[in-house]
Amino acid sequence: MYRLYDYLPSGNGYKVRLVLKQLALPYELIELDIKVGASRTPDFLAKNPNGRIPLLEIPQKGYLAESHAIIAYLAEGSTLIPDDPYQRARMWQWLCFEQYNLEPNLGTVRFWLKMLGKTRAELGEKLIEKKKSGYAALDVLEDGLRERNFLVADQFTLADIALYAYTHVSHEGGFDLAPYPNIRGWCDRVSSQPHWAPITAP
Ligand SMILES: N[C@@H](CCC(=O)N[C@@H](CS)C(=O)NCC(=O)O)C(=O)O
Structure with a gap:
């Protein structure tokens, strides 16, 4: 199952959650309070050196940061991306x-x-x-x-x-x-x- 590191009020995170919902892809949500630096801890920086959410953990592959890279990866082959x-x-x-x-x-x-x-x-x-x-x-x-x-x-x-x-x-x-x-x-x-x-x- 995908694991999404996120902060609920984030619009960048919301894009990823909307695509996951739209495509009915199950995921585990790990909430981080970015206001108190939760995306800047050594543990999180080891996952995303840019220290930002959203971050998607993809089983058997690794981590993927940047909301638009994530949604493009998830939506590959779906109607959310035009064929033409x-x-x-x-x-x-x-x-x-x-x-x-x-x-x-x-x-x-x-x-x-x-x-x-x-x-x-x-x-x-x-x-x-x-x-x-x-x-x-x-x-x-x-x-x-x-x-x-x-x-x-x-x-x-x-x-x-x-x-x-x-x-x-x-x-x-x-x-x-x-x-x-x-x-x-x-x-x-x-x-x-x-x-x-x-x-x-x-
Ligand atoms: N270009 C990135 C921007 C990511 C970003 O700015 N994330 C913010 C929340 S929306 C963040 O994690 N800020 C916490 C910090 O910088 O410590 C994306 O589209 O995912």
């Missing part, structure tokens, strides 16, 4: 965008405000910059969803799971999705998929 090479590349385009433009802004602001309890005054200019970049990423996502049910190939893929993870909880970082009707409709479609579960569900 161009559509598959477009899925990867969104996955790369998520890691470079969306998660570092939406995810980080949420972590600072909700998980670490930092105040806006404490964060100052740093927060303003992250909010600006986060809204720029939301603009791109809103445009990418124009007249589309899902991001790629009109089918539910890893791109939807990965971009949904931090977007649907972006209000916890103070982002307002009211001006983004395409994103809001898409979030409803993603959460209506069979086997969907809320972010903190083990």
Whole structure:
């Protein structure tokens, strides 16, 4: 059975849990409290020298880090990855965008405000910059969803799971999705998929 090292509020971890659920793959969850450095212990660093969750332990193989590497491994051969090479590349385009433009802004602001309890005054200019970049990423996502049910190939893929993870909880970082009707409709479609579960569900 797979073993997943994770922290339930993590959007990166949530992507992996959603794919495991979607594909009905059984797994054991090992929860680590990253707020108190549980992913930075010598024991965990021996498993993932980058000191971060999610980390998947694959029987007879080893450890796999990085949410998008993990979900691509798990979903190999399923309908969550388009067959057509161009559509598959477009899925990867969104996955790369998520890691470079969306998660570092939406995810980080949420972590600072909700998980670490930092105040806006404490964060100052740093927060303003992250909010600006986060809204720029939301603009791109809103445009990418124009007249589309899902991001790629009109089918539910890893791109939807990965971009949904931090977007649907972006209000916890103070982002307002009211001006983004395409994103809001898409979030409803993603959460209506069979086997969907809320972010903190083990
Ligand atoms: N690019 C990585 C990012 C992983 C990451 O940033 N994990 C965070 C939680 S979302 C973490 O483990 N932070 C704890 C730490 O850095 O000590 C992925 O997509 O999995």
